[in-house]
Amino acid sequence: MTTGVIIGIVVAVIVVVLVLILAVWYVSLYNKLQRLKNLVEEGWSTIDVQLKKRYDLVPNLVETVKGYAKHESGTLEAVIAARNAAVTATGEDKIAAENALSGTLKSLFALKEAYPELKANTNFIDLQNQLKAIENEIASARRYYNGTVKELNTKIDVFPSNIVAKRIGLEKRSYFELDSSEERANPQVKF
Numbered sequence: 003m004t005t006g007v008i009i010g011i012v013v014a015v016i017v018v019v020l021v022l023i024l025a026v027w028y029v030s031l032y033n034k035l036q037r038l039k040n041l042v043e044e045g046w047s048t049i050d051v052q053l054k055k056r057y058d059l060v061p062n063l064v065e066t067v068k069g070y071a072k073h074e075s076g077t078l079e080a081v082i083a084a085r086n087a088a089v090t091a092t093g094e095d096k097i098a099a100e101n102a103l104s105g106t107l108k109s110l111f112a113l114k115e116a117y118p119e120l121k122a123n124t125n126f127i128d129l130q131n132q133l134k135a136i137e138n139e140i141a142s143a144r145r146y147y148n149g150t151v152k153e154l155n156t157k158i159d160v161f162p163s164n165i166v167a168k169r170i171g172l173e174k175r176s177y178f179e180l181d182s183s184e185e186r187a188n189p190q191v192k193f
Contacts, residue, residue: 031166038154042175045147049178052140053088053100059136060085060107063129067113077113081106097178107133144178151175 064078084103091099111130155174158167 027162028166031163032170035154035157035163035167035170035172038150038157039172041150042147042154045143045150048143049140049147052136052143056103056133056136056140057085057089059129059133060103063110063126063133066123066126066129067110077106077109081110094176097176100178104137107137148177148179151177 060081064081067078081103084099084106088096088099088103114126114130154172157163158172158174
């Protein structure tokens with residue numbers, strides 16, 4: 003064999019090895035991005051499950067409160083309107099609708115201070131405890147979702163995984179967060 007043939011073979015082997023390394027790298031990043039995308043979708047699905055529990059519980063809670071706080075129809079109607087809006091919202095609107103529902107629920111629970119007999123009602127206490135548990139589960143699901151969104155968004159932003167993400171059309175996701183400072187504030191109930 004001549005030196006030229008040997009060099010040609012060595013170059014071909016190096017090229018094949020480099021192509022294989024690039025292919026393994028690409029497949030590895032692709033799979034990592036797909037796993038992260040699936041974790042984000044799982045996180046969103048978990049939030050949906052908890053929200054469904056909340057939607058089912060809110061009407062029972064409102065009905066219990068109605069019996070005691072008959073003249074607080076504005077607060078009760080706001081809770082029902084917020085619940086209905088949250089049930090029908092999708093995508094980015096879902097986050098805003100859920101935050102609005104959380105705010106109206108705070109107002110509903112603030113009513114118990116004005117109605118001592120409501121505070122003592124076992125149905126109300128049970129429903130309130132169930133709703134608190136669901137709210138804690140929703141908060142936990144939101145933290146999980148936001149954590150996986152952060153990880154996915156970071157992978158989409160950093161080199162070299164951003165090349166693969168762009169190539170497969172993977173886009174950054176939005177965090178589940180409060181939209182305004184009013185939603186962060188404690189509700190005030192005035193009579």
